[in-house]
Amino acid sequence: MGDVVFAIAFWVFTLLTLGGGLAVVTVRNLFHAALFLLVSLFGVAGLFVLLVAPFLAAIQVLVYMGAIGILIIFAIMLTRGMMRLEHPFNSQAVAGGAVALLVFVGLVLVVTPLADEIGLAEVNIPAEIIEEDDPADVDYETVSEMGRVIADRNGFVLPFELASILLTAAMIGAIVVAREDEA
Amino acid sequence: MVPLWSFLIVAAALFCLGVYGVMARRNAVAILMGVELMLNASMINLVAFWRYVNPGEINGQVFAAFIFVVAAAEAAVGLALVIAIYRNRRTVDAEDINLLKW
Amino acid sequence: MTFIEEILREQLGLSADLAALLIVFGGVLVVATGGLLTPIITIWLERKVAARFQDRIGPNRVGPLGLLQTIADVLKLLSKEQITPRDADKVVFFLAPILMVVSVVTMFAVIPFSPLAIGADLSIGILYAIAVSSLGTIAILMGGWGSNNKYALLGAFRVIAQLLSYEVPMILALLVPVLLAGTMSMQGITEAQANIWFVFFVPVAAVVFFISSTAEVGRQPFDLLEAESEIVAGYNIEYSGMQFAMFYLGEWLHAVVICLLTAILFLGGWQGPLVNADNVIGPILGMVYLIAKTTLLYFVHMWIRFTVPRLRIDHLMAFNWKFLVPLSVFNMLIVAFIWKLFPAPEEPGFVAELPRALGVLVGNIALVAVTLSLLQGYATRERQKVEGLVDETLYDPRAPRVAASATD
Numbered sequence: 001m002g003d004v005v006f007a008i009a010f011w012v013f014t015l016l017t018l019g020g021g022l023a024v025v026t027v028r029n030l031f032h033a034a035l036f037l038l039v040s041l042f043g044v045a046g047l048f049v050l051l052v053a054p055f056l057a058a059i060q061v062l063v064y065m066g067a068i069g070i071l072i073i074f075a076i077m078l079t080r081g082m083m084r085l086e087h088p089f090n091s092q093a094v095a096g097g098a099v100a101l102l103v104f105v106g107l108v109l110v111v112t113p114l115a116d117e118i119g120l121a122e123v124n125i126p127a128e129i130i131e132e133d134d135p136a137d138v139d140y141e142t143v144s145e146m147g148r149v150i151a152d153r154n155g156f157v158l159p160f161e162l163a164s165i166l167l168t169a170a171m172i173g174a175i176v177v178a179r180e181d182e183a
Numbered sequence: 184m185v186p187l188w189s190f191l192i193v194a195a196a197l198f199c200l201g202v203y204g205v206m207a208r209r210n211a212v213a214i215l216m217g218v219e220l221m222l223n224a225s226m227i228n229l230v231a232f233w234r235y236v237n238p239g240e241i242n243g244q245v246f247a248a249f250i251f252v253v254a255a256a257e258a259a260v261g262l263a264l265v266i267a268i269y270r271n272r273r274t275v276d277a278e279d280i281n282l283l284k285w
Numbered sequence: 286m287t288f289i290e291e292i293l294r295e296q297l298g299l300s301a302d303l304a305a306l307l308i309v310f311g312g313v314l315v316v317a318t319g320g321l322l323t324p325i326i327t328i329w330l331e332r333k334v335a336a337r338f339q340d341r342i343g344p345n346r347v348g349p350l351g352l353l354q355t356i357a358d359v360l361k362l363l364s365k366e367q368i369t370p371r372d373a374d375k376v377v378f379f380l381a382p383i384l385m386v387v388s389v390v391t392m393f394a395v396i397p398f399s400p401l402a403i404g405a406d407l408s409i410g411i412l413y414a415i416a417v418s419s420l421g422t423i424a425i426l427m428g429g430w431g432s433n434n435k436y437a438l439l440g441a442f443r444v445i446a447q448l449l450s451y452e453v454p455m456i457l458a459l460l461v462p463v464l465l466a467g468t469m470s471m472q473g474i475t476e477a478q479a480n481i482w483f484v485f486f487v488p489v490a491a492v493v494f495f496i497s498s499t500a501e502v503g504r505q506p507f508d509l510l511e512a513e514s515e516i517v518a519g520y521n522i523e524y525s526g527m528q529f530a531m532f533y534l535g536e537w538l539h540a541v542v543i544c545l546l547t548a549i550l551f552l553g554g555w556q557g558p559l560v561n562a563d564n565v566i567g568p569i570l571g572m573v574y575l576i577a578k579t580t581l582l583y584f585v586h587m588w589i590r591f592t593v594p595r596l597r598i599d600h601l602m603a604f605n606w607k608f609l610v611p612l613s614v615f616n617m618l619i620v621a622f623i624w625k626l627f628p629a630p631e632e633p634g635f636v637a638e639l640p641r642a643l644g645v646l647v648g649n650i651a652l653v654a655v656t657l658s659l660l661q662g663y664a665t666r667e668r669q670k671v672e673g674l675v676d677e678t679l680y681d682p683r684a685p686r687v688a689a690s691a692t693d
Contacts, residue, residue: 003184010185014193021197021220025204030213031430035377037216038423044223051234053244058412063251066419067449068219068258073426074445075212075262079269089207090278096206100199107195112188133186135235141408143469145241156245163252170256174263
């Protein structure tokens, strides 16, 4: 029962993620594309819940959908003169599709059990990891552990501080770039 | 349970959709949306590997959290650039933004 | 909870999985429906209170004391035609009000009504509530864009600016009780207030949270997204009938939810005398306490709503970025610092926790004193600036009038 529910949930969220993603890159109306991006991001949040990362799922909804997604919609509205380009795709669209497909085929060869059969698993991810389907149980209470690791001297203090500097720099940069010249 | 490679395939497909969006779209905002898809794909990978390979340590989740930071910074600066370009040149078509091209 | 499961399994002979599933669905039904029905009471309450504030009587025709007025209004709205503008983005236009209600109703899932009654005690409870509520912004944006109306779009633009800005001080203020309780679980935060409510530790955070979450709901004095006198009705101008009612419902429910959240985070939630999970009366009493605290906060909310005039948009943003954000940042730093100075009490108890509480309270009072003196200086400077500009003779009735021009 639990496994069936898990599998159903996995397929639902996969459908949301990939369906939304496909619509993002193909829909002509940019506002719709942005809304489909939100659908896709929500699917990813669901996948995070299935992977026992509830904190990341909440941050995904709060930061990605609630802030970045809205910023993107905001930018689309501000530049709405460009909403309906006659040709939303450029001349290299076909080539781009071919490249994307090629990358996908390459990744499939590396990350599925096929890798074992054609001998790629020896140089890449070992087959038993790829086919792992019964990982050890994890506690859902991973938030406090995460906080401890981030604030730990032997953990991620330095990357954390660097990340805050990056965010500050990005914020100041964005304000400087986007503000109108006072003339 | 679903095996690890199903999550990896979802991430791979999402990444390739992002690649297609970045390469084929003309509108700069749409290109940024493609980049967001690619970042999300990498996050799925990090969390999936953490969950299946190394659930004892929290590192995979922390890495994913840092990707949020990068994504937020990227979106803020990228969209600021788009708006500045639109203000100056009345276009966000990536093919028309070619002053430095020769 | 367990005895319902027993009845389902023993009396009806259902399997354990099915019984669990039924209980989950039943719980969702009860919580969501209960949440959706609260506006029937709160709308009546608010109209009555508004009437008293404005020296009127308020609804008194339908039912005793006009209690059934809201139901009559809902029936009227249900019977009205739903108009979709011709050039509207139809799917987006249709989905927006639904998403609005969904974003608020799902917040009820993590509200602890009593020691036993909670939808899901997530370890990230409060973060979940905030994350879900931020989806309401998207709904307003969809409504504003989908209507294809310039006033609706202007309203939507204002929403982005206002809601994204006020989310910053709200989350910073909300981190304070999380810091004090050491958990993000709603039940955990409530239990940490068993002896002293957080509002006595950190009044500044409580006030900042209440103000910024009022702005987050978009009600007076922060109702710029639908300022009638400026942009007609804002994002929902094109909506009619039940779709309009759903936007309305979302806003009213959100107002209730922020009062609930404030009560849980700062006023101890269901904590009160005689509440514990062991006896039968405890959980029910807890729910009564929570509702009483929420009603009190809701009254304060209405009080502000019908007393303070609407802010101008630039004042609104300045108030947020130049006042609330710095205040909440310093508040959090001070609380965290003082909290670490005092060692954690070995066992919980009123006396054991008192020194810590007093220490943090003193820090808060110092912060308020500094803030007030800074504000006083600012107000003095502003007044001098304005006084320099005004020509007193223009407004002084006793000043000699300039003689009417001779050409008359």
